[in-house]
Amino acid sequence: MLSSSGRGPSLVRSAILLAIAALVATFFTAPAAQAADGQISGLAGKCVDVAGASNANGTPVQLYDCNGSGAQRWSNPGDGTLRALGKCLDVSGNSTADGALVHLWDCTGAANQRWLVSGANDIVNPQANKCLDVQNRSSANGARLQIWTCTGQSNQKWNAPASGGGGNPQPGGFVVSEAQFNQMFPGRNSFYSYSGLTAALSAYPAFANTGSDTVKRQEAAAFLANVSHETGGLVHVVEQNTANYPHYCDTSQSYGCPAGQAAYYGRGPIQLSWNFNYKAAGDALGINLLNNPWLVQNDAAVAWKTGLWYWNTQNGPGTMTPHNAMVNQAGFGQTIRSINGSLECDGRNPAQVQSRINNYQRFTQILGTTPGGNLYC
Incomplete structure (x- = not known):
């Protein structure tokens, strides 16, 4: 997936854009081991x-x-x-x-x-x-x-001094409990495990860990609502239309398609596809996904990391990363625009937009928070 003009079953090439995460006031907490x-x-x-x-x-x-x-x-x-x-x-x-x-x-x-x-x-x-x-x-x-x-x-990796007090340290752990995750996805594929998701969080520590407790919960809900929409409720691990598989090899790239022309089909919670996206995500995560794209469908933590990579670093067809949209309170609608705006926003497919919003509203309710404004794109 991950196209500059939108994301969906028929995917087109995107520009891989690095984006700046939100400027936020956040506080420092010490790890378990102290120097x-x-x-x-x-x-x-x-x-x-x-x-x-x-x-x-x-x-x-x-x-x-x-x-x-x-x-x-x-x-x-x-x-x-x-x-x-x-x-x-x-x-x-x-x-x-x-x-x-x-x-x-x-x-x-x-x-x-x-x-x-x-x-x-x-x-x-x-x-x-x-x-x-x-x-x-x-x-x-x-x-x-x-x-x-x-x-x-x-x-x-670092051991650091403990806080001297006077701040508002981040609580440990993910804002979504395993019970809440299971409530969100009662029919999920067992591949999309809660442990795989929490193992992936270290790749992007600011995700759902920036700003107030409300903002953290809203961002977690927004991410999970979008990936739920992309995967049919965390059911599909790989793209279902196998006829598309050979289309995702951009031979103009100098590194080519070393895993094979048909190896770069959609996989994982964000349905990562195209050889250049596998290379960009792999380079960012320190994983050789260009040569081994199957890791995204075989390793739950790697799969979740590719979804978090897009969420935290890519604008897609929008003007900001989804992470930036949520922590700067631009609204859930801007996350839709960054993920599939060219095909869904501005009246192009209101039913798909509404589906994402319905997921988001349900998930914020499960997490005990409000959805905020600007839900539509």
Whole structure:
């Protein structure tokens, strides 16, 4: 699926667009394991360190042998920031791009200085929806730190200091319980497991974990409502029209279709299709989906990750990612536009739009929240 003009059984090519996640005020919580003395330890047991122990604006933040110095003592005052030497961990240039370096800077309260830790020990900048990452996966002293799409690899795993209080920490766990998930999908295919979904959440820690409890529940409901519509209530794992299978190989791509011309049909909760979409999703997730697209129909966590990849990073035929639409309260209608707007919105197929809205309203009711406004597109 995932086309620039819409998504459905007859799918056309899309532009793969990177999108900026919402600018939100969110708070930092500590993972289960805590580093000693305010240190943040990570790859090879080394620490997040301020180069030269300088507190000048723009001082690089790097990986270095843990030594207990003030350059490695980080506090979490509960306002979403991480602080050392009286200044804040800051994403350079307010960038949301992969590879944007982090450094020390005067604390401003801006979104590029806000961080949260997922249950999987990722340190995430919610504005970019990206993880604190060691450049080139290097464990050498002086290796620079940056933000990068969350991959779950060891160069993005950290132990961090506990909150000093005064904030509003994120509660642990997914906002949808297993019982609620089963209530939403009583006839689902067993492939679409709750455990597969929760295992996939670490790839995009800001999903359903940004903003107020109401916004978190609304985003979870919106995502599940759309994938329910795409899969017939989480029943279909693969595209049902097998005649379409050979059509999803774009031979103009330099990498071709190494898994075979008919290998890139729709799979999973978002019905990922086309060779270029498998490549883009695989590259973002650190999984070789171009050569092994069958992972999306055989591994529930991988399948869910492809759905979350689209939701969190792709505009599709819309103007914003579905994640951005929900956390910025643009409304559920904008998620429809980003997923299948060219075929459904602006009066093109009101019955399909209504079907998605019905799912969303039912799911928000199950989650005990309100659907908000701007439901239609």
